[in-house]
Amino acid sequence: MLRDFNAEFDTPCPTIDVLAERFERLLRRDDVVVCIADSGEHPVGFAFLTLRPSPYYAGPIAMLEELYVCSERRGQGIGTAIMDLVEAALSEAHVTEIQINVDEVDVDARRFYERRGFSHHESGQDYRMFCYIKELTRSPS
8 A cells, every 4th residue: 555655646665575674663552553444355454653752741742654445446435434443543552742744845745744733833823834855865784
């Protein structure tokens, strides 16, 4: 599904073998949460989150790294069901905040998250939040 997601948005992605190896390693970690929606025959969507400590909260903060529903299954409540599972699991883990980065042009995703109570404003403020990214390159060994 992750390769489908990246192909849908013309985003470069590692091979399936590389992704499988990375996910296998990630799923063993205590700071990774994955929820999968299954049609009974095969997976139709998933959420992948990472947890990190914060001095501002008693529990960790969650970053929703990926939420994907197969294109042919969208609009059927699967994303909502996955997020319901995610929020219940995170609540049990004493997570008090979920963060996500969404492309400004992805109006459907923004609307989905805003309906769920997400905001691109700091609570009590009237300015927008931005996510800055810097790719780090490996230094030659």
